[in-house]
Amino acid sequence: MNEEIQSFTISIYTENNIGLLNRISAIFQRRHINIESLTTSQSEIEGVNRFVIVVHMTENKAMKIVKQIEKQVETIRAYYHTEDETIFTESCMFKIKSDLLFNEPQIQNIVKESYSRIVTVNKDFFVLEKSGRRNEIESLRRDLNVFGIMQFVRSGRIAVTKEEMKVSEMLKAFDNQ
Amino acid sequence: MKETQTINKAQGVVNAPVRITGSEAIVRCLIAEGVDILYGYPGGAIMPVYDELHKFRDKIHHVLARHEQGAAHAAQGFARISGRVGVAIATSGPGATNLVTGIADAQIDSTPLVCITGQVPSHLLGSDAFQETDIVGISTPVTKWNCQVTKAEDIPAAIAKAFYIARSGRPGPVLVDITKDAQFSELDFKYEKCKGVRSYNPVPKTNMEAINAAAKLINNAKKPMIVWGQGVILGKAEAELKAVVEKAGIPAAWTILGASALPTAHPLNIGMVGMHGNYAPNKLTNECDVLIAIGMRFDDRVTGSLDTYAKQAKIIHFDIDPAEIDKNVKTDVAVLGNSKESLALLFNALNKNKHESWLQKFKDLYAIEFDKVIKDDIHPTKEGLTMGEVIAQINIESKGDAAIVTDVGQHQMIACRYSEFNITKSNITSGGLGTMGFALPAAIGAKMAAPNREVVAVIGDGGFQMNIQELGTIFQQKAAVKIVVLNNQFLGMVRQWQQLFFDKRYASTEMTNPNFVAIAEGYYIKAKKVTKREELADAVKEMMASKESYFLEVCVEKEGNVFPMIPTGASVSEVRLS
Numbered sequence A: 001m002n003e004e005i006q007s008f009t010i011s012i013y014t015e016n017n018i019g020l021l022n023r024i025s026a027i028f029q030r031r032h033i034n035i036e037s038l039t040t041s042q043s044e045i046e047g048v049n050r051f052v053i054v055v056h057m058t059e060n061k062a063m064k065i066v067k068q069i070e071k072q073v074e075t076i077r078a079y080y081h082t083e084d085e086t087i088f089t090e091s092c093m094f095k096i097k098s099d100l101l102f103n104e105p106q107i108q109n110i111v112k113e114s115y116s117r118i119v120t121v122n123k124d125f126f127v128l129e130k131s132g133r134r135n136e137i138e139s140l141r142r143d144l145n146v147f148g149i150m151q152f153v154r155s156g157r158i159a160v161t162k163e164e165m166k167v168s169e170m171l172k173a174f175d176n177q
Numbered sequence B: 001m002k003e004t005q006t007i008n009k010a011q012g013v014v015n016a017p018v019r020i021t022g023s024e025a026i027v028r029c030l031i032a033e034g035v036d037i038l039y040g041y042p043g044g045a046i047m048p049v050y051d052e053l054h055k056f057r058d059k060i061h062h063v064l065a066r067h068e069q070g071a072a073h074a075a076q077g078f079a080r081i082s083g084r085v086g087v088a089i090a091t092s093g094p095g096a097t098n099l100v101t102g103i104a105d106a107q108i109d110s111t112p113l114v115c116i117t118g119q120v121p122s123h124l125l126g127s128d129a130f131q132e133t134d135i136v137g138i139s140t141p142v143t144k145w146n147c148q149v150t151k152a153e154d155i156p157a158a159i160a161k162a163f164y165i166a167r168s169g170r171p172g173p174v175l176v177d178i179t180k181d182a183q184f185s186e187l188d189f190k191y192e193k194c195k196g197v198r199s200y201n202p203v204p205k206t207n208m209e210a211i212n213a214a215a216k217l218i219n220n221a222k223k224p225m226i227v228w229g230q231g232v233i234l235g236k237a238e239a240e241l242k243a244v245v246e247k248a249g250i251p252a253a254w255t256i257l258g259a260s261a262l263p264t265a266h267p268l269n270i271g272m273v274g275m276h277g278n279y280a281p282n283k284l285t286n287e288c289d290v291l292i293a294i295g296m297r298f299d300d301r302v303t304g305s306l307d308t309y310a311k312q313a314k315i316i317h318f319d320i321d322p323a324e325i326d327k328n329v330k331t332d333v334a335v336l337g338n339s340k341e342s343l344a345l346l347f348n349a350l351n352k353n354k355h356e357s358w359l360q361k362f363k364d365l366y367a368i369e370f371d372k373v374i375k376d377d378i379h380p381t382k383e384g385l386t387m388g389e390v391i392a393q394i395n396i397e398s399k400g401d402a403a404i405v406t407d408v409g410q411h412q413m414i415a416c417r418y419s420e421f422n423i424t425k426s427n428i429t430s431g432g433l434g435t436m437g438f439a440l441p442a443a444i445g446a447k448m449a450a451p452n453r454e455v456v457a458v459i460g461d462g463g464f465q466m467n468i469q470e471l472g473t474i475f476q477q478k479a480a481v482k483i484v485v486l487n488n489q490f491l492g493m494v495r496q497w498q499q500l501f502f503d504k505r506y507a508s509t510e511m512t513n514p515n516f517v518a519i520a521e522g523y524y525i526k527a528k529k530v531t532k533r534e535e536l537a538d539a540v541k542e543m544m545a546s547k548e549s550y551f552l553e554v555c556v557e558k559e560g561n562v563f564p565m566i567p568t569g570a571s572v573s574e575v576r577l578s
């Protein structure tokens, strides 16, 4: 098994339960593992939640962590994947003074070239949104920083896997038992 | 509504829905799960349930502990000796937090426990109300599952799920926190046992290929060795283990929690592994060619340094919990599933075999251990009583039929090393957590679950004082527990480490002890103190013959040490005899 430290995306399908976030984060905390990012949302299956967690570790450790997560009663399935095995993205928002949009023609070019989107404009500020890979977001932030950013926020990674997860099949099999 | 559906209070289980309060529902759920004894302590947020327990007292016996920790450990003792789910109940806030040590102990030792805690009314949640504590948050890392119920109608399903999860698969503790308003309000009650949770697969399927691969390795092995753990007991696989051991002629060692699954006297039982385990199985772990681990988890106290643990051997690991596979020791063949089924399948695939010369190696090393350690432990000639001779005396009287409940420390290691066990589930001790204060309350639970069995608690003078208040429970319940305190006037195990690794700097390990006999007598428990070797045999005899509870203090040598010992971080083959 690969012993080098790399990024893993952990995908967890869970029952929608209060307290599960606590239970899952405790698994990382106990082992002194830093969570790079954590996103939770509803999944493709009605009533089933999906966590996407990014961590840096060895594959051996990722495998053990995933087993501990899967052991939790309300975890349906948990998986880990390398970057190559997933399609992933992050999104971010910038809040910037409106004057700049009109006074600095460069900004309009940056917006266009970065494929970002203006979400709203009013007389005080405008909001720019972009999703993409971390390096694209970072480069946009650097470009805009020159002019001054009032607020910046970036989401955790969301990812889908290339491999099929077969969670619905699993749930169906249970229902047919 | 109430008029038309008059409830027979004594009935307990109902089929057609009846309108009752949440608190009554809780008690009816427990009865429906077959609970006839539970351990607990009342308080504000759980009072409605206590009121119902009073009404149903003919069906379900509530044991008033003297501390919620005592209640939790008593429920553990109940579960460990009987294989049934232990139940503990407490009020919110301090009542709930006092349960936590017992819950953590049950989690690491895979003991099925259902804990029910009262909680402040739901409209006060999060307001720092009187005796409000986030017990669900606190207990999350130490429970197999937990939940909070704020509506009466959710109570039956939550409790049904709790029992199902606690007892199925790899057992463990669960906690159900129930707000006071949910206890007071009414629901249409109907109880259905939980038959499954879709996100939870308690028993993974046993794979025939893995069984065959394991059998092939074992059939070709020249020096196979089994190390079994509590998984054999939890899986009720004692007979299957014995059959496998005998058919393939494999020397078999046990972890501390596996003790008693195979009788001590069995010719292929080669003793305990681990830090204070026997010399032969520790040494030969690093000589066997196939190591067959059954229902054990390669705890660091068992393996010593992992870098040098059984590197020469092929490893076969039988376990019900997939997370244990490759967690600490990389396996060559993993057999998932219930130990009873997988060992039965393995049995069919094994060749009859004998490993006489390999077994002889264990006997030879035992002879060395006997000469260097055991002889002086159980037949001492020096001045000062030893812990070992007390255990040997108990063996003589019990003939190996007693359940031995131990606390944590030197006496625990000595008791586990020297106790003779004929009957399974007879070694009740805090293994994974090493919880001082466990033994006295656990012995109460064990005795109440198995009133016909002799239950002997062996405790150090330190640990005895950690839950000494439970003498009150023993007295009130007339629980005929035999209590042996091995008094060395030290926190012995810590003192031993100070002697060996901290140049004898005995920092805060010496104890100025009270008059234990007077304390026991204060609780109206028959009590005796032994200070001389000549008095020991008679005193143990008298204790064991007593029909009631009995307290025996034995003053043992102050600075005795437990050997063999694998120093922390050392290899199992570096086990020391002195």
Ligand SMILES: Cc1ncc(C[n+]2csc(CCOP(=O)(O)OP(=O)(O)O)c2C)c(N)n1
Residues within 6 Å of the ligand: B407, B408, B409, B410, B411, B412, B434, B435, B436, B437, B459, B460, B461, B462, B463, B464, B486, B488, B490, B491, B492, B493, B494
């Ligand atoms: C609750 C708790 N606190 C501290 C310890 C650390 N500890 C382990 S063994 C031991 C000494 C136990 O002394 P005693 O009960 O007198 O038993 P002995 O070792 O002398 O047999 C201590 C303090 C523990 N295991 N549990």
